[in-house]
Amino acid sequence: MGNEQRTFVINHIKRFPRYTSHYSRKANSQTKYLSSDSNIKIVYDLYKTTCKDEKKIPVKLSYYRYIFNSEFNLRFHRPHSVTCFRCDSHQNIIKYPNDDSKVSHSKVQVALHQKRFENAINMKKSDIEKYRLSTNTVVVCFDLQQSLPTPLLTTSKNKPMKMKNKISIWMKV
Structure with missing residues (x-):
């Protein structure tokens, strides 16, 4: 394959928005996730x-898959932990800048959001510790990981349709 075709494939794959797992950023920081309603065949068709x-002239699916797997650490399936839409949106603005003022604003927002997230985790740990030490304290903790973004719409060729906003339905497990 020519270097021009290889570069075109790489640039095509780079166009897709990626998501980082919110809870396992430290343990698995290199793995990024593409929309869970996609797969390699859908991306190749695009x-x-x-x-x-x-x-x-397009390369064959096998070569596209080879580039996808060897050059990128991307996954299609839903991550084992939740991704954060706010962090992902700001990270995409930072990674693919159009406006320098938006980039600096997004960097501040990401840092602020991650600090709030860490504070919430620390408060949860503190509350659990208070519960363990006290007999008259009740603590309720829950995770909204089991959310279902809807609707999942596909075209007649089974390609996912992109929507600006999706509704989240919280599922009781």
């Missing part, structure tokens, strides 16, 4: 459409 639009 690549072929892009090639057709730009009058380029």
Whole structure:
């Protein structure tokens, strides 16, 4: 394969928004997640459409998959822990800048949000410790990890449709 085709594949894969697991950032910081309603075949079909639009010859699926697996640490399935839409949105602005003022604002927002997240975790740990030490304290903890973003819409070719906003349905487990 030519270097130009390889570069085109890499640039195509880089176009997709990535999500970082919110709870396992430290343990698994290199792994990024693509939308769980996609897969390599859907992404490859989008690549072929892009090639057709730009009058380029597409590489074979096997080569596209090879580049996807060897050059990127990406996964399609839902991460074992939740991703944070707010962090992901700001990280995408930082990584793919259009406006310097938005980048600096997003950096501040990410740092602030992560600090709030760490404070919430510390408060939860503190509350649990208070519960252990006291007989008249009740602590209720829950995780909203079991949320279902809806609707999941697909086109007639089983390609996911992109929506600006999705509704989250909290599932009782």
